[in-house]
Amino acid sequence: MTDSTSIPRNKFSISLDDSDDVDNITSQVKELSTGDKQEAMTTKAGDEPVEHEVEVRLADIQADPNSPLYSVKSFDQLGLHPNLLKGLYEMKFTKPSKIQERALPLLLANPARNMIGQSQSGTGKTAAFVLTMLSRVDYDINEPQALCLAPSRELARQIMEVVQQMGKYTPMKAEYAIKDALKKGDKVTAQIVIGTPGTVSDLIRKRVLTLQRMELFVLDEADNMLDQQGLADQTLRIKNWMPKECQVVLFSATFPDVVRDFTKRFAPGSNEIRLKATELTVEGIKQFYMDCKSVPHKFEVLSELYSLMTVGQSIIFVRRRDTAERIAGKLNSDGHAVVFLHGTMDTAERDRVMDQFRKGEIKVLITTNVIARGIDIQQVNLVINYDIPLTGDRVPDPETYLHRIGRTGRFGRTGASINFVHDDQSSEQMEAIQNALGCDIIKVPTDDWEVAHKILKKALK
Numbered sequence: 413m414t415d416s417t418s419i420p421r422n423k424f425s426i427s428l429d430d431s432d433d434v435d436n437i438t439s440q441v442k443e444l445s446t447g448d449k450q451e452a453m454t455t456k457a458g459d460e461p462v463e464h465e466v467e468v469r470l471a472d473i474q475a476d477p478n479s480p481l482y483s484v485k486s487f488d489q490l491g492l493h494p495n496l497l498k499g500l501y502e503m504k505f506t507k508p509s510k511i512q513e514r515a516l517p518l519l520l521a522n523p524a525r526n527m528i529g530q531s532q533s534g535t536g537k538t539a540a541f542v543l544t545m546l547s548r549v550d551y552d553i554n555e556p557q558a559l560c561l562a563p564s565r566e567l568a569r570q571i572m573e574v575v576q577q578m579g580k581y582t583p584m585k586a587e588y589a590i591k592d593a594l595k596k597g598d599k600v601t602a603q604i605v606i607g608t609p610g611t612v613s614d615l616i617r618k619r620v621l622t623l624q625r626m627e628l629f630v631l632d633e634a635d636n637m638l639d640q641q642g643l644a645d646q647t648l649r650i651k652n653w654m655p656k657e658c659q660v661v662l663f664s665a666t667f668p669d670v671v672r673d674f675t676k677r678f679a680p681g682s683n684e685i686r687l688k689a690t691e692l693t694v695e696g697i698k699q700f701y702m703d704c705k706s707v708p709h710k711f712e713v714l715s716e717l718y719s720l721m722t723v724g725q726s727i728i729f730v731r732r733r734d735t736a737e738r739i740a741g742k743l744n745s746d747g748h749a750v751v752f753l754h755g756t757m758d759t760a761e762r763d764r765v766m767d768q769f770r771k772g773e774i775k776v777l778i779t780t781n782v783i784a785r786g787i788d789i790q791q792v793n794l795v796i797n798y799d800i801p802l803t804g805d806r807v808p809d810p811e812t813y814l815h816r817i818g819r820t821g822r823f824g825r826t827g828a829s830i831n832f833v834h835d836d837q838s839s840e841q842m843e844a845i846q847n848a849l850g851c852d853i854i855k856v857p858t859d860d861w862e863v864a865h866k867i868l869k870k871a872l873k
């Protein structure tokens with residue numbers, strides 16, 4: 413964790429009686445939620461579509477110097493190729509966010525320099541590194557020149573989608589290096605490769621993926637990819653196979669102290685964009701907790717919340733895969749339509765579930781930490797921590813907490829998170845996270861549903 417002791421509590425959280433400033437921003441962005449967006453696509457009687465009003469509101473937020481979405485410059489001033497600008501504008505990116513404005517000129521400068529970039533969840537880090545990949549590769553060479561690693565299949569697929577959209581007006585080729593995505597024996601010739609560490613190492617060993625022409629090595633969710641308890645071994649092995657002069661780019665919303673030294677050694681001489689410990693939380697995400705009496709009571713509370721979970725879309729995080737399956741089964745048999753996703757499901761099933769959820773065909777997804785990071789679905793307005801996030805050593809895990817709740821409140825939108833506690837231990841764990849992040853997590857009653865619904869409905873408006 414970053415220097416948690418120095419974080420003043422209450423500073424960046426939102427309480428029910430927040431200041432006018434926060435309410436102001438909140439009301440400016442609230443129409444960006446799905447329902448409002450759909451409404452925004454319709455027309456006022458005889459008038460022009462009101463979608464532009466949504467964009468105007470986002471523009472207001474992006475004009476607030478205190479917002480991580482703020483920028484002074486336009487995309488045109490960031491040295492991007494006109495074909496990339498065309499792709500960006502088609503995606504309705506009108507103005508860069510702070511991380512995009514700051515990182516892109518450093519990433520694109522020559523000679524290439526390594527980068528460690530940190531910015532809050534949902535503030536547009538993907539575009540920063542995708543635009544770098546699309547700018548750095550030589551489209552006349554049919555060999556891999558940029559490799560991006562992500563910790564999950566789901567995130568790799570999402571990044572590929574962004575590459576395809578932003579690179580739509582370029583002749584680039586991009587390919588997956590994730591399980592079951594390549595035809596056996598086919599050598600990778602695409603300039604851009606997006607993969608997960610296990611499959612990438614495999615393909616390199618089999619010489620299906622060659623690295624001689626690599627110019628750029630990107631780690632999304634870099635602290636996770638370099639965490640000794642996680643993917644560090646595989647990531648390091650891949651790095652050691654890379655040409656020495658390859659530009660190394662690390663992005664994440666969190667860089668806890670335990671990986672900080674390692675990141676610097678991994679990407680020596682980096683330009684660094686860091687957040688202060690007080691800047692980690694996203695203002696648009698209102699944080700709540702519900703005090704349950706027991707484990708079975710947690711399920712009853714969850715079931716009671718179903719109507720709220722389907723106002724937009726919701727993700728429920730649990731610790732164990734069998735819990736995900738079990739509570740999905742129970743909710744379904746209670747007549748609530750939910751699905752589950754975890755890392756031991758087969759790849760086709762994972763893709764199918766994720767695609768359905770992304771399209772909004774399913775409103776509630778129960779999952780493990782497998783999609784705690786990076787997943788960007790703007791309609792998700794509620795995250796439930798059914799189990800408080802813990803590290804592998806079973807200590808409270810503020811980073812995972814931040815990433816989990818960051819699945820909502822994307823790019824200025826509002827959202828809510830609810831933590832379930834059910835005994836002294838889980839209460840203490842939540843409190844430890846609250847203290848580490850200096851945020852306020854507000855109690856919602858479990859014995860007065862009228863009040864509970866009122867509070868939560870207000871937050872999800």
Ligand SMILES: Nc1ncnc2c1ncn2[C@@H]1O[C@H](COP(=O)(O)OP(=O)(O)OP(=O)(O)O)[C@@H](O)[C@H]1O
Nearest residue numbers: 505507508509533534535536537538665786788823
């Ligand atoms: N300049 C922009 N203008 C409008 N929308 C943007 C802009 N940049 C990014 N977005 C949108 O904001 C959302 C969040 O972006 P992204 O997924 O890159 O966030 P992130 O910083 O990588 O978050 P996380 O830390 O959770 O991975 C996406 O839907 C993306 O399309």
